[in-house]
Amino acid sequence: MPHRRPSQYSSSEVSHQHPEISGVRTTNTVVVGNGPAALCLSYLLHGNIPFYDPVTHGPHPDPVLHKKLSKTLGKPLFYALDTPQQSERLTDHFPASNLSYSTQALPLNALLDTLQRPNADTELGEVKGRLRWEKWPQKSVEHMVLGSAPDAGGQWTEDPVSTNWDIGTLSYSEMFSLPGYTFPEHYRRLHKKLPPELVRPTRRDVSSYYAAYPRAVGIASAVYSNVYVKRISRNQGGFTVQVQRRKTGEIFVVLCRHLVLASGIFSYTIPPPPIFLPLLQRPKMQRSHTDGSSGGHNTVLVIGSGFTAADVILSTPPNKRIIHIYKWNPDRPSPLKGCHPQAYPEYAEIYRRMKLGTLGTSTQNPRSPHTEHPGSAPVMRDWETTYQGFPNAQVIAVSGDGKIKLLTIDEEVIEREITELKYCVGRRGSLGYLSTDLRKEVGALDVAWVSADTLRRRVETGVEVVPGVFVIGSLTGDSLVRYVAGACTYAAGKILKESEDRKALAAQHAGAAATATGKSPGSETPGSCVIS
Structure with a gap:
């Protein structure tokens, strides 16, 4: 359904609509999210x-x-x-x-x-x-990039499960670059040398790169980090965006003509089920990894079968014991299965341990406890004595003193004592910041949660999923950074074209009005704010 888009907002009208809001701003485009896709689009919109x-x-x-x-x-x-x-x-x-x-x-x-x-x-x-x-400065489009992450880079700057920042990424360094300032350029600034070929950079270096990117390419003034987008709804001229600063709680409103969804599908970790509440309420259970000084009695329970669970295992001090509960289904194997031992030795080793767990043993074919790969955190662990895997086990009882009962696939009930819980069964995105009507428009039927499949069919027929709303980044279903530029380039082109068409129409009307009234073209009505 087409939406009417008048060319002006009256400032007095805005004050009447939002009497509790002290700050109201106008811009052409709002980008929700401050990850790599949002940064790439901002680079394009800067001309x-x-x-x-x-x-x-x-x-x-x-x-x-x-x-x-x-x-x-x-x-x-x-x-x-x-x-x-x-x-x-x-x-x-x-x-x-x-x-x-x-x-x-x-x-x-x-x-x-x-x-x-x-x-x-x-x-x-x-x-x-x-x-x-x-x-082309004349082709720049006014916009704001709004992200909850503390720095530019989105999830790359966050660590919700306390993993080692020196673990190697899954992608090679060449795949992280955005236009205008590449990852190898940044790596050379940091390390005074270019990265080796086919190296997996550390999460620390990738996070540093995206945090530095806005200033390096001149888009920093448009990037607002550490802010929450609370609610977005349609208005007659486009969209009303309510934003809150994380540190001060200050709320302001942005009125825009175009909306770009770049908030991703990995914003929130899936929380543990209620059975774990007795553990979560203990102060120790809320801490990250300790130094492991309590020896054999310091045991972490890791639940999950993917890369996040593997990263937690790799980040756990070697003198901590690990109890690992994970799903095992040969028809839907863990993503770790695809990790070649030469390219991803640390993940391949964890997958091997998981597979051995299905055979009822973790001691077959023992290997060296030290597995290392350039760009990855070394794994210094005696797996036979510090790791125990339980495929498809269920936690059936939890007590506040750290004791848990497991039901194994052999229907045996065993008891273990743990000091720490790491629940790593996945992350999800959310479009809960969209109004109910707008969320239905874009095709997100769930109240909040979104995955790679949620908007995939919509974006397959066009990145502009409904009039004025574009989808980029992992919300398109493509989660690798190397694939962000396509949707960004399409969205930037459409936004630029619509902006130029509107400017041309405004100039034509101004010229006609000047001819009719004898006034100079370009004069504006006092108290109004034009969104081009």
Whole structure:
């Protein structure tokens, strides 16, 4: 359904609508979230324009894609992505191509990935991108990036389960770069050398990179971190966004014409069920890992079968005992199964221990307790004496003194004593900040929680899921940073085009009014605020 969008908001009207709000601001676009996707979009909205570049490093290695993009040479890439149909025409040959294109990512996201990093999965050496960036200040669009994370970078700056910041990431360093200031550039600033090829950087370095990115590329003035977006609803001219500062509790309102959802699908950890309340209410259970000085009586219970649980295990001091409860289903294996022992030795070792647990033993084929990989935290653990895995076990009783009862897959009830709980069964996103009507519009039927599948079908037909609302980042269903640029480029192009069309229309009306009244074009009514 089309929504009427008048060209002005009256400041007196705003004060009447929000008498309790001291601050009301206006901008063209609000981006909810301050992770990599939000930062990439902000870079584009600051007037940084991408062009297909077949000259600097030669044509794109995909001759079909090169031929298609050659029709728009000299024009911003936005023109080639003006509609979902145009985007589809650029990528409809991907499934039959000899090049390795992701079959899981949105074709739009795979397109921008291959333009930035052609053959990234098969070639080593310098990244020879086929994009040229030009700064056009006149194309910038006023916007605000609003994120609850304390620094730019979103979840990369947060650590809800207290893991080691020096654990290697799953992706290689080349895959974290955003336009304008790459991860290798930042790494060189930090370490006075370029990162090795095929290195998995630490979470510490990746977090530092995204925190530094806004200032490095000149977008810091648009990025507001440490703020909560409390509620967003439609109004006659676009959207009303209520925001609260985390530190002071101050509330202000932003009126905007375009809304971009970039809050991700990993914002909240799934909390433990009520059976664990006796443990959570103990002061010790609320702490992160200690130094393990209490010896064998210092035992952590880890629940989960994915990477977060594995990171907690890797971060646990080696003299702490670990009781690990995890799901085991050969038809739906743990994501750790895909970790090759050479590329991801630490995760492969944990998966091996989990598999041994299904055989009723953790001592078959003992290996060296020291597993290390460049860019990863070393695992110095005597697994046979400090790790015990229980596949598909259930916690059936919990007491406040740390004693728990487990029902194993063999229907045996065993008792253990623990000092710490790490519940790592997943993270979810939330669109609870959208009004009920707006949430229904975008297709989020659940009251709050969203996953990679929630909006996937909507974004497959267009990143602008409803008039004025765009979806980028992991909310599109593509959670890797390498795939953020596609949806961002499409959204930026549409926002820029609508903004320019509106400015042209306003100038035309101003000229007509000036001719009729004899006033100078561009004069404004006192007390009004125009959103372009």
